[in-house]
Amino acid sequence: METDQPRDPRLDPIGVFDSGIGGLTVAAALKNLLPSETIFYIGDTARVPYGGKSRKTVERYSIEIGGLLLAEQAKIIVVACNTASALAVPRMKELFNVPVQGVIAPGAEAAVRATKNGRIGVIGTRATVASGAYEHAIHALDPKLQVFSDPCPLLVPLIEEGLFDDPITDQVIARYLAPLLAENIDTLVLGCTHYPLARQAIGRAAGEKVTLVDSAENCALAVKSLLESKTLAAPTDHLGKLDVALTDATEGFLRTAERALELEIGDVDLRSVQSA
């Protein structure tokens, strides 16, 4: 007598990962857009940040975290980290048998839709900017657009310290944006999942004429249509939730982000990422 019901894959979680906690901006966007979905988030806080590391190392770390998400039965893997999206998504798509959605392509599409004068700025980590991933994605859509990129390595530490609204953060942003604004951009891609937390400060520095493109929101829209096209969306009467696991027990910025994003995160699991 067989009593086990076959698992309904639509009820499996959306697996989301980031090098740390910045990807919670993507988790928050997913939760708002898809309240019926269970989201399993892993932050690789034992090895954060990825933004200054090499392609090979970022690829290795990303594949390892992807494996942890598959072990949680993830029906889709969302790479909620621009650096990992820029450097590791192609290889993850080769290796994994579930859909893999990064944040670069949705951000690039939104920027192409937003620009009127054809001049797009991109800010991100050193690794993301060096990869040229946004340029490639934007030029694949429209080779005539001009893209100006600037790495902003100090922004993530400032945001992790909770200095969203602080004169020091304002000065750092003003310095990073100056060369982009001198190029007369009308659209600015926030090419790092931490940056939406400092959206107001970035907006003040960029001025009213520049449209900010938040890859978190656009990534959530891409996940929604991907789930629908694969008939993997959770039934609308299902009650979703957000589970968070970290690879190191450092909760400081997690609670900062929880407050800033108005997320509810309960107990945090730990996951081990490597042999001792």
Place this chain on the structure above:
Amino acid sequence: METDQPRDPRLDPIGVFDSGIGGLTVAAALKNLLPSETIFYIGDTARVPYGGKSRKTVERYSIEIGGLLLAEQAKIIVVACNTASALAVPRMKELFNVPVQGVIAPGAEAAVRATKNGRIGVIGTRATVASGAYEHAIHALDPKLQVFSDPCPLLVPLIEEGLFDDPITDQVIARYLAPLLAENIDTLVLGCTHYPLARQAIGRAAGEKVTLVDSAENCALAVKSLLESKTLAAPTDHLGKLDVALTDATEGFLRTAERALELEIGDVDLRSVQSA
């Protein structure tokens, strides 16, 4: 016929490690003080920084890098990272059969010698300050001294960006030092191996009345007497050198530090620290 000569352990290298590149300030101090010694430096750039991570994770990483130094025949292990010194040195001393020298004890001794009013300030990473390691080491020498500590999490990123002499760095330092200066300290321990690179800016903010204690120089002195006491010092006619290995191929800040410290570093080796 036996032609192999027995290895002279005095010619084995001094093994030095840091979470990243900041420990090069210790390597530079060792090189100046002990020009006959071979120094083998490993920077764990694949997992930098350690300063915001948990004790368990920092201990695990430190033991792993210690093993890599033993594989290089290190005659002594110098933990040139305050966070690892604060959290991992006791366990490393249990596990390893060579002397292990951290940076906390030498810095604490120098601070106790330097203070006149008995009020010592300590700046470091969040993990170092939370560990209370400097307080414990200072109070073990003189329980009457008062110690005031302040974590400075933004200083390492600013220094890694090469902003040693920059108004933004000055403002960040002024903010961090304000509560310590309000306590009328006359001695300030630079409790992170990055900080000597911003020594001038820290000195400007602290004022002339405050003596800065650089754990790098004091650590080098401690290594010298430890080697002499174990008859492990290299013969003075031996020509020393500095070899550097990193766990991730990110050389940006390495070259910044090389210039600032006037070090000569040639090719950089890569070492793998974990299973893929």
